[in-house]
Amino acid sequence: MSKAVEKELSETDTGQARTHQAGMLIPKSGEIMEFFPKLDRTIKNPRAVIDLVDETGKDWTFNFIYYNNKFFGGTRNEYRLTGMTDFIRSFNLKAGDFIVLERVSDRYSRIRYRRQHAPLKGGPIKLGRAGWRVVEFTADDD
Template structure:
């Protein structure tokens, strides 16, 4: 089996620097390849979830939760219909993740353990004499 890797540029919400409450890193439903890489979740169950057993670049075990918030499908007046990886905030803070850094998750297709790391943004990405525009890039598969 070959290794599969996905990356996401972290937003201010992802790293908790906005002061708002966000329930984890969003995985858009259109990211079908990434959703197939992660454990299957049954949409017939309200808010199904699965633990992701991960190892970070320091070989420290981490546990994140992959969750499908789907009360829109199950409750009158429900509004949520989205996938998220939660239980990440403490780890992101411990590794010093900042807005603009990249979160990476990799593993073998169908495997039960994932490797995670944060790749710092390079200093060349931001010039002090220019205004900064954040481009939301979402998830990308690394080939």
Template sequence: MSIATFRKKLSANDVGQTGAHQGGLLIPKGEKDLLAMLPSLDRSVKNPDAWIDCADESGHVLKLRFVYYNNKLHDPGGTRNEYRITHLTGWFRDVGAREGDELEISRTDLGHYEIAIRSAGFAEEPVEFGLRVRLSAWRRVH
């Protein structure tokens, strides 16, 4: 049974459709409940991280990296101050994730993490000047 579940609508950039290199899914600092569900990171350390074993619906266990890029707090001229979940690109490709699908991540009452893709179920709109990037927020679903 999950104690917390969050979803994020995936952008073309999230799933690699734009050809751009992205450093994982952004978790805004204002997403306090989602950040509380993830492992605690020590802000006094430069770029602290934690590895999360996360099972998908087929039982495959992914090793995801939860990282706080914080060189703005540690280096003169540093610019990054953001949380991200990385190491998802290959899995997105394997499960056929597309723009508009939703990534769902949960933590169970036993402390295990689960991950799934929820299909958008609609055709992509044609875009005249290439793929557009749509930003979307995380939302709690349970």
């Protein structure tokens, strides 16, 4: 069984709100954070590269960043996933659509999307914060 996180896209995530933000906000606690790499919170704005493959075989690179400059004299204290604009535009994703990030193995992760009313295949869904959910897929969903 592989673990995945799912995010319902907002207008801000897709650019439909015509506002600027530095990536998607990630909840600071709970099972959602367990999906992402651990970052060294003792350094300013630590980050990790996340490489994923989509269903067409195309490679995508995103950045998982902890903007923690509040602890270094600034104002921010939040986790963000950045670098997703090209992916969102490539598939013409809109608010209400979903992205699914799945860790298949330590070396292989993939990204999928589904349209607003497409049914989710897989196991139980546990509600997360900020539009994120943890999803468990069974082997026959791959």
